[in-house]
Amino acid sequence: MIFMRKNVNIAGYLFIFPFGVIYTLFLIYPIFQGFFISLHDWDILGSKIFVGGKNYNNLLVDPKFWSSLWHTAYFALLTTPVLLALGLGLAMALNKGFRGRDIFRAIFFYPYMLTTSIVAVIWIWLYQPLFGLINFYLNKLGLPAHAWLAEAKWAMPAIAGATIWWTVGFNMILFLAGLQEIPDELHEAAQIDGASSIQRFYCITLPLLRRTVLLATMLQMIASFKVFGQVYIMTGGGPYGTTRVLVQYIYETGFQWYRMGPASAMAYIGFCIMLVFSLIQFKLFTRAD
Amino acid sequence: MSIGDRRVKRLTSLLIWFLTMVVAVIWLIPLIWMLLTSFKHESMAITLPPRWLPIPFTLENYLKVLTDSLIPRWFLNTTIVAFIVTFGVVIIDSLAAYGLARIDFKGKNLVFWVIVSGLMIPDQVLIIPLYFLFNNLNLLNSFPALILPRLALPLGVFILKQFFEGLPLELEEAAQIDGCSRLKMYWYIVMPLSKPAIAAVAVFTFIATWNAFLWPLIVANTEEMYTIPVGIANFQGVHGTEYAMLMAGSMVASLPMLVAFLFLQKQIIKGIAMSGIKG
Numbered sequence: 333m334i335f336m337r338k339n340v341n342i343a344g345y346l347f348i349f350p351f352g353v354i355y356t357l358f359l360i361y362p363i364f365q366g367f368f369i370s371l372h373d374w375d376i377l378g379s380k381i382f383v384g385g386k387n388y389n390n391l392l393v394d395p396k397f398w399s400s401l402w403h404t405a406y407f408a409l410l411t412t413p414v415l416l417a418l419g420l421g422l423a424m425a426l427n428k429g430f431r432g433r434d435i436f437r438a439i440f441f442y443p444y445m446l447t448t449s450i451v452a453v454i455w456i457w458l459y460q461p462l463f464g465l466i467n468f469y470l471n472k473l474g475l476p477a478h479a480w481l482a483e484a485k486w487a488m489p490a491i492a493g494a495t496i497w498w499t500v501g502f503n504m505i506l507f508l509a510g511l512q513e514i515p516d517e518l519h520e521a522a523q524i525d526g527a528s529s530i531q532r533f534y535c536i537t538l539p540l541l542r543r544t545v546l547l548a549t550m551l552q553m554i555a556s557f558k559v560f561g562q563v564y565i566m567t568g569g570g571p572y573g574t575t576r577v578l579v580q581y582i583y584e585t586g587f588q589w590y591r592m593g594p595a596s597a598m599a600y601i602g603f604c605i606m607l608v609f610s611l612i613q614f615k616l617f618t619r620a621d
Numbered sequence: 622m623s624i625g626d627r628r629v630k631r632l633t634s635l636l637i638w639f640l641t642m643v644v645a646v647i648w649l650i651p652l653i654w655m656l657l658t659s660f661k662h663e664s665m666a667i668t669l670p671p672r673w674l675p676i677p678f679t680l681e682n683y684l685k686v687l688t689d690s691l692i693p694r695w696f697l698n699t700t701i702v703a704f705i706v707t708f709g710v711v712i713i714d715s716l717a718a719y720g721l722a723r724i725d726f727k728g729k730n731l732v733f734w735v736i737v738s739g740l741m742i743p744d745q746v747l748i749i750p751l752y753f754l755f756n757n758l759n760l761l762n763s764f765p766a767l768i769l770p771r772l773a774l775p776l777g778v779f780i781l782k783q784f785f786e787g788l789p790l791e792l793e794e795a796a797q798i799d800g801c802s803r804l805k806m807y808w809y810i811v812m813p814l815s816k817p818a819i820a821a822v823a824v825f826t827f828i829a830t831w832n833a834f835l836w837p838l839i840v841a842n843t844e845e846m847y848t849i850p851v852g853i854a855n856f857q858g859v860h861g862t863e864y865a866m867l868m869a870g871s872m873v874a875s876l877p878m879l880v881a882f883l884f885l886q887k888q889i890i891k892g893i894a895m896s897g898i899k900g
Contacts, residue, residue, distance in 0.1 A: 341727065343803045347720025348732060350713045354773040359739055362750035369749060378753055418644070425641045438886060439645050442652070445878040445889070447832040449853035450871045454651050456857070457658065457864050463667040465654060497651065502893065509894045529633070558743050561834040565854045579745050579835070586749055587839060599746045610741035 370596035376587075387597035397598060399573065400581040403488065407577060408556035410492035416548055418496070419503025424537070426504070427511050437508075441501035448498075448561030455494035456481065456566055484574040487567050491575060495562055499555075503548050510544030511537070543616055550613035557606045578602045659683070659868035666865040682869035691844050692870055695852035700877070702767045702848060703830040709768070710826045711819055714777035719807045721778070722785035723793070733782075739775035744835050752839055766840045767848065771830055777822045780895060784818035785811055817891075824885065824892035831878070849874045 370387055372380040391397045422440055426433050443451065458466050459480040467477035480490040514537065522532050538545075560579035563569060569576035569584065576584075578598065586595030658666050659682055660675035686692050720726075721733055747770070755766045792814075793806045801809075812819070834850045841847050847855060856870050882889060 341725070344720045344724035344726030344729065347716045347724065347803070347807070351717035351736075351773050351778065352732075354713065354769065355736070355739065355775075358751065358754075358770040359742060359747065359773065360735075362747045362754065363742065365750035365753070366746055369753075378756070422641065422644065425637050430641075431638070436641060436645055437890075438882070439648055441886075441890060442879075442882055443648070444893075445828065445882050446875055447850040447853070447878075448834050449850045449857070450875050453853060453857050453867050453871050454655050457868065458651055458654065460864070463669065463671060463864075465650070465671060468669075468671055497648065505890055505894050554743075558745065560745075561850070561854075564838075565857060582745050583835075583839075587752075592749055592753075596749050599749065603743060603746045606743060607741060614737075614740065 366596050367600060369592055370594075370600055372593050374592040374596075376590040376592065383593065387593045388601070391594065391597055391601065396573065396576070396581065400576050400578050401602075403575060404556055404559070404577045406488055407492060407495075407559055408553055410489060411495050411556065412549060412552045414492075414496050415500055415503045415552055416545060418500050419548065420507045420541070420545075422500070422504045423507030423511055424533075427508065437504070440504050443498050444501040446498065449565055451494055451498045452562050452565035455490075455497075459490055481567050482571055484571050487571060487575045491562050491566055494566070495559070498562075503552075506548050506551075507541065507544055510541045514540045547613060547616045550609045550616070553609040554606055554613065557602055557609075655868045655871055658865055659872045661865045663863055663865045666868075682866045683873070685866055686870045686873055690856065690870065691847070691852060692849075692856070692873055694845060695847045695849050696874070696877075698764075698767075698846065699831055699848040699850075701764065703827050705764075705768050706771045706830045707823050707827045709772045710774045710777050711823055713772055714774055714822065715781050715812065715815070715819065716807070718778045718781035718785055719811060722782045723806075723811075724803065736775050736778050739773075740779065748836055748839055751836070755840060761840060762842050762846050767837055767846075770836065771826075771833070774822075774826060777826065780822055781815065781818055784815055788814055818895075820888050821892035821895045824889050825895075827881075828878075828889070828893075 369380075371382060371384060372387075373383050374380045422436075426436055430436070458464055461467060461477065461479040461482070464480075466480070471477055478486050480486045518536050518540075519532055522536060527535065557578060559577050560583065563575050563577050563580050564583070567575045569580045579602075582595050582598050582602070585591050585598065657673060657675050660678050660680070662677065662679050662681070665672065665675070665677070717736070721729060721736075751770055752761075755761050755763075760766050788811060792810050796806050796810060832850060833848070834854075837848045837851045838854070841851055844852070844855065853870060853874055857867060860866055860870075
């Protein structure tokens, strides 16, 4: 019996082993190594001088770092409300009894399948100042044209617009899943009691979707701290650094200016901020199952 | 319900239908515009006012993309990477998940929590140390560099473990009495029963790998090693004003996702909903 037990134990480790090796090498080790690098002056060749917390201290007084955090937050502020409202609206419209429901779902979800670069390339063309569709139709409506991606005021909203087009389908799917958990009986009962559809939305749908709304918010916060591809391709962080988000700054510092220490320190600070959102998200996720 | 009520109800649903329709058209325009632009001569793509229909119609952009650009090569690279990663993740993650779901061993809880914590690690924390790691291994700009770091996916373990735990134990108990080994139970009993969860994990692994941008951008430094996302970004940089060609390139590059979507829409949406991943 004791022998059996031991055998069973070893089997457990063997099943974990392949995952464990790869996970340790490419996730656990880099996390510690990254922190180690953040405590050094470290160039692209890997030559290093220990500097302690200097990289962190420097970041706290680096206006570019603070502005990149602000741009990240600004991106989150521009995208999150629209993604939530539109995602929920589309989910409710397409939840049931809607003619052509599957086709509409496919239309809203398909852009999410595209890779960042393709989304960026399509939208650069739409935003094109002289021949772009957007300026042409704005002009027709009597509205002023803009060099969307080249004007400090418009570059980030333009990136946010492209991102909303890209990912609203994902939010729609999240909300559809949430809506399907609400039992029909609740709505029926309320209807019999004479509740209007607006009352039912505020008193049934919204409270029962609270978890999904919070989850979608947290996921978008996390995604904002990871946003990079669209920015890198559409504006490169410009004009004048007005769209330089956190990951863009990490990339520039590390792989264009070869200052690995500060870049790692930045990644760590960003990670700590994200951790808060991640923990909330994780709590929501585990409670679901 | 009075006739007036019914009329209000019908009007509301008509209004909702109309609004959804408008949003759907807005959502389709970028895709249609990409498609139509890709069939135009370069000079016809930049007319004022813009013309919707590609007249005269041409396939020259596709021809250029397929013969003159590296897009086919990037396509091949991405396909290789995405298939190997997906296959690897399904095997490696399901093995680990089976161990965690079915076998008691010392430190199991700790192992599980270490894996779950990995869910919260963003790529940007890993790229710098990983860059040096692959540099030391002399593997920068190679397939192993594109593949290896993605092979252990904590989310996959998490989802598969939950699913395995929901399966009835009886089959495995019966197999154990017949002297069946753990590995055989995993392969012949649990895996065949877990097709929906495996499909979900495979789908989101494939999509996430196909679309990955940051790590391939850093680790692939010659054009021959680019993946589609990095390649298209580079293509945009090189052919910045050749819009018709850019659109043809994007069309070609998005083809596999379009095909996958047409055939696997249900599984994909389920997989995304299950994983809650966000690009």
